[in-house]
Amino acid sequence: MAEYDYVIVGAGSAGCVLANRLTAAGRHRVLLLEAGGSDRSPWIQVPIGYGRTFAHPRYNWMYEAEPDPTLANRRAYWPRGKVLGGSSAINAMVYVRGQPADFDDWRAAGNPGWAWSEVLPYFKKLEDHVWGADEFHGAGGPVHVADVSAQVHPLCETFITTCGNLRIRRTRDFNGADFEAAGLWQLTVRNGIRVSAASAYLRPALRRHNLEVQTHAHATRVLFEAGTASRRAQR
Ligand SMILES: Cc1cc2nc3c(=O)[nH]c(=O)nc-3n(C[C@H](O)[C@H](O)[C@H](O)COP(=O)(O)OP(=O)(O)OC[C@H]3O[C@@H](n4cnc5c(N)ncnc54)[C@H](O)[C@@H]3O)c2cc1C
Known part of the structure; x- marks a missing residue:
């Protein structure tokens, strides 16, 4: 065997x-x-x-x-x-990471290595983000992350604009600095393939x-x- x-x-x-x-x-x-x-x-x-x-x-x-x-x-x-x-x-295929405060809570509960600052490098490492590398994202990793905002149905824009009218902020990136807001998902899709x-x-x-x-x-x-x-x- x-x-x-x-x-x-x-x-x-x-x-x-x-x-x-x-x-x-x-x-x-x-x-x-x-x-x-x-x-x-x-x-x-x-x-x-x-x-x-x-x-x-x-x-x-x-x-x-x-x-x-x-x-x-x-x-x-x-x-x-x-x-x-x-x-x-x-x-x-929705690409949304956990919230930084949740990771920090896990670390505070006695789990070394789980603070947001400690896990963020691994999130960046896995990403091949279409926007390239920055403070929140990585490039060249195995998981391609796409921005599909140019292709969504016009109703999506109407919805987000309506959120704005209700004083809900708009965000470009749920995985960036401003995640408690309305916006469009990023997707783990490359050239139309999952x-x-x-x-x-x-x-x-x-x-x-x-x-x-x-x-x-x-x-x-x-x-x-x-x-x-x-x-x-x-x-
Ligand atoms: C319909 C659906 C939509 C989702 N949408 C999103 C989304 O948009 N964005 C997002 O981030 N997450 C999403 N998720 C959640 C995300 O996909 C999962 O949290 C993640 O894939 C789980 O990973 P895992 O390794 O824990 O388990 P899984 O990826 O489920 O892997 C478990 C694997 O083990 C195999 N297996 C189980 N038992 C045995 C056994 N005894 N012997 C051999 N093989 C076994 C199973 O067949 C399976 O292939 C979604 C999940 C589902 C089901």
Whole structure:
């Protein structure tokens, strides 16, 4: 049986980044297991496919929450990606980072490394922002961030202008200095194609000899022998 230094369960946002990072130095053998299949589908690559994958059993776990008494016992629909890229392959591509104060709260609660000033360099590192590098953004990273303000429906402008009439400030950038305002999202899209964790992080790493990816591999349990995981997922 093949041996690996690391087995990652789930090729979603986290798993794809981890697979890339752990194989970058070439010193470790990594196995990435994904319950879903390939992301080579126009429904995933083309942004409008969001409407299709939102409830498609091939790409989506399509969870249902328990009946909620506060919703007259209705069950909420909880989509989650089941495909290379995970939920980043089926999400709405909106690029909005957490608020600086939230990160600072986490740091203050006793989590070293989570202050806004400490995480911002990593946000910048992942970005290839269409506006280029500045105080809040990075350029040349794996995730392309697009400004689609020139292409939105005129109603969007009407809405934001109306917000202004209600004294809600307008912002050009929810990821900049002024985020408590009305404005237009930036999207993780490049030339009309979705940027997922699979396209940004996994695909470049697939060239490496020390990474193996298995799709349709649903891990159901992990067995340990002498402190080492010893069996793979059932296929
Ligand atoms: C419909 C939708 C719209 C969204 N819109 C946005 C948005 O516009 N902007 C934004 O920032 N965020 C959005 N999100 C949220 C964002 O995509 C997720 O928070 C993020 O992708 C989660 O990353 P993750 O690594 O935690 O999990 P996921 O990306 O969901 O990855 C988990 C992966 O693990 C696999 N897996 C799970 N269990 C097993 C197992 N036992 N064995 C093998 N594989 C397994 C799954 O199939 C999946 O591929 C959206 C999410 C959804 C579902």
